[in-house]
Amino acid sequence: MPKRLGTHLTGMLCALLLASAPAWAAKDTVIIDLSNETATCDPHIQWNQNSYGVYRNIFDNLITRDNHGTIIPAVASSWKYLNDTQIEFTIRKDITFHDGTPLTPEDVVYSITRITDKDTASPQRSQFEAVSKAEVTGPDRVVFTTSKPYPPLLAQLVKLSIVPKAYVERVGKEEFNKNPIGSGPYKFVEWQRGVHILLQRNDNYWGNKGFFEKAEFRFVPDPSTRVADLRTGKADLAVDLNPDLSATIKNDKVCEPRVTLTERVAFLRTNNGRTPTSNKLVRQAIAYGIDKQGIIDGLMNGQDRIADTMLTKEMAGYSEMAGYPYDPDKARKLIAEAGDAAREELIFATAPSYDQRIVQAVQQMLTDIGLKVRIEMMDQASFLKAVQQGDLSERPHISFGRWSCACMDADGVVYPLLHSSSAWSQTRNATLDGLLDEARICLDPAKRVELYAGADKIILDEAYILPLYQVAYIYGANKNLIWSPTPDESLFLNRMSWK
Amino acid sequence: MSRFILKRLWQAFLAALGALTILFFVQRLTGDPTLLLVPEGATAEDIATLRASLGFDQPLYIQYLQYIKGLGTFDLGMSYVQGVPVWDILMSRLPYTLWLTAGAMLLSIGAGLPIGVLMALKRGTILERLLQGVVFTGQSMPTFFSGILMILLFAVHLQWLPSSGSDSVTSMLMPSVALGLLTLATFARVARTAVLDELGKDYVRTARAKGVPMKRIIWRHLARNSAIPVITVAALEISHLLAGAVIVETLFAWPGLGQVAVQAIEARDFPIVQAVVLFGAVASVACNLIADLLYGLVDPRIRHTGGAQ
């Protein structure tokens, strides 16, 4: 081991001496600042933006979305429903992995069963467990069977990366994670832990080849530092900036903010199993008491969009509803009606990853309508534990959240957040449960919309959950980078180029 | 001598084991990483499956015994988040930590000692006040603030230095300075005290009375005799920098151990936190031991019979 340390040191010394000279002349490397280190390059383990932003360039997905969010073919050139629970995919024959072996239907089947197999212990299992069986039915055919009709299936399969069965089985999970081989537009070159991941263009790619010969993903935790990197040309693209930081680069010579509305909705979870938020009047008062437009205009540069329900226009199952208007007088009246119990101190749980300006603004608005609110900040792990474990009476009264199922489907939002069987839900309503159960297995789009509209009406009337705004995701990009952000927060390198 | 080293090592071993044990149990009071690993909306059953596969369904004492057993064979475990051996992560971060520590020490010793000596020699003059001002200024600013001011000035506006990263000598400058400013003050003060201390002693007075030039006195005697407190402080500061440069590393995206430790605490990636703390303990023992041995080299009067502090 000391020998290894020695090589590391000499390597680093060399690197330090060969100080990086900016190679502007021909822009062959695109440099992207991520907000944290990538967790894994094995696409079947971690699902977080700093990971899939990288590995979805190394791997192809079964199907994918274009920049507008429409599901389009990728590894599967076409698909059709055989019946309510079976879907058949036709697999392209011209795809090879980076090691030269062809991609076969066996690889597709292996890829999904690897996730659904409990022994893999994949954190992504819940996204694919509806698929109970996957089998090869022809030289280019694969059939997936679900245990029940499952409308969001395609939306979930957008996230299924195809890995080479032979290679993974030969080298094992650990080695595959260190040296991933896929069929995507970029090949894995190296991962210097804590420093960067380097990718190299796959010149034999079957689809749209990348513009940049190389790509470097850096890990820069501090958002101000990411902005400084953009302004100095150290990075070409940076993820996850807040609205105020984006304002600082609005008039910059080198870089600019790039904003897109995502499918993510920011909301307040109200605990329906603990006084006083178990009282409908108190929940409604909170809903009337929050000036959503004020928050958006005042704090978000007007980039975000008011959310009346937890569903956004782009989602399957969406229908338009009128939400609660801002009416502080009505809110005060409701609180008076609810009596003294409403004035008990409310615990408002939040975590550092959420925008604290909004949390504080909400606290102020609720104080203005006569409630007593205490902010309780916890780190992410403690926060998740607090809001989804234990008896409802022990969970915080109000908690901030930003939800995305990354599937653009109502089921992925409403069911986990409000169905009483879900760990994430703080609502217990049998009628609502019935509607959600029915919608979950309903394949008729029009009927589904109707069912979700019914659910939304109950949710709105009871103010079970308080949607605030549809989140705008802000990237910072060099002005010369041609790339537009997508609602699903993807970072496809082969959709980027340079002016 | 060897008995002294053995005794120190034994004490250090106990301290490290104690620290590790407390850490092990305290960390597990904070929950486990399962909820952070699953995507939004995962069912309770999936969460339980993943939790079991990470070994968190076992009683705590069994988890502890397994960990200690692994340590016995130098197995630091696997990262829950990254799925690679913790040893690999530690080793890839270590060089950066060493570089940054070296840079900060170079600055704080290289500038701190001369400043301290000068302050002692010019005691009571305007020059001392001026130097004092410089030292105190560096010491009275939170590192994150001096760091961000430097980034804005030297990277964004003047464009002299890279704003972050670890790919060139120049990118090491700002983090080293941000860290070094704090320790610089300590060294300056120790050097000043030590020199003042020595200046009052008879041999210096005699030498001065004999007309030996001040420069010679400093080099001949002062340097050697003031070395001991400086070594003591250096050992302490180095051992702190080795795993504790959390803020500077986060700000400058410097991939050292402090940064990985804080991220691991947030992600509940316990094996990494334990490994970094273990490393910190070993490093602090090593630094102190080296310091003790250096005392003997610098000042042969000190013999290690048991307690040389």
Added chain:
Amino acid sequence: MSSSMSRSGGQESLRPRPTLASAMRKTVGSIPGYLWIFIAILLGFTVMALFAPLFAPNDPATQNLLGRMKAPGSVIRGVTYLLGSDELGRDVLSRIIYGARASMCVAVLSVCLSGVIGILAGLLAAYYRGWVETVVMRLVDMMLSIPALLFAVITVAVIGPGFINVILVLGLTRWTRYARVVYGQALSLMPQPYVRYARFVGTPALTIMCRHLLPNVFGQVVVVATLEFGSMVLFEAGLSFLGLGVQPPTPSWGAMMNVGRHYLDTAWWIAGFPGLCLFLLVLSVNIIGDHLRDRLDPRLR
């Protein structure tokens, strides 16, 4: 602090130690002119913290989302923002005045807590020796082998952030410094005739520690405490940087600087003014501490 000083100062002069009253008179008389400036700054901040509601022109928590990040001197809806408004449109000046409370409170209380723990541990170890000494000194070793900030972050993760918890964490992290100093000093006092006499006549241990040992180590403790005070203020700011300091909406200088640093290019006053105050505070305390050390360190007399 002052009460124990006066109490020990009024004791019979059986023991060979300078009476603190006379020492204090001498100290005050020998304070150089420049030091008064820093004492004044420190006193100023203390008064500001104690009587924050009297000084603050506005409520520190009232937001104005349409009057965000306005420059110093702006007047919005009839309210003057002397030092500008922050990212939520709150009055920076009022927040600084109230922030003095949190920042100084955290520092004072954590210094007290760690001081008490450290003094107690040091005295016990030096007095009883044996296993007590072993346990205390091994604990000190252990604490010193864990990087302080890491320990703090872990502890905060367990008990959660917040005003009281930050104080607890700092107190639990920093007591080792006092323990070492007190232990070393007290150990050298143990063979002194008056201590041996007191033990011989059966004076209770607690009395010996409080009456005979403590007063003689107090000078050193004061020096350590003064310098620690500065570190504590910085430490709280550091925890704020990691999001683990005093929690909003309670203002503290560290937290204000941490939020404001994102706006240094667009609204420098949000972080600039609290930064200046924090700097002046730590600077004053450090200079005073340095002076005290020069005075009280026997080797430099």
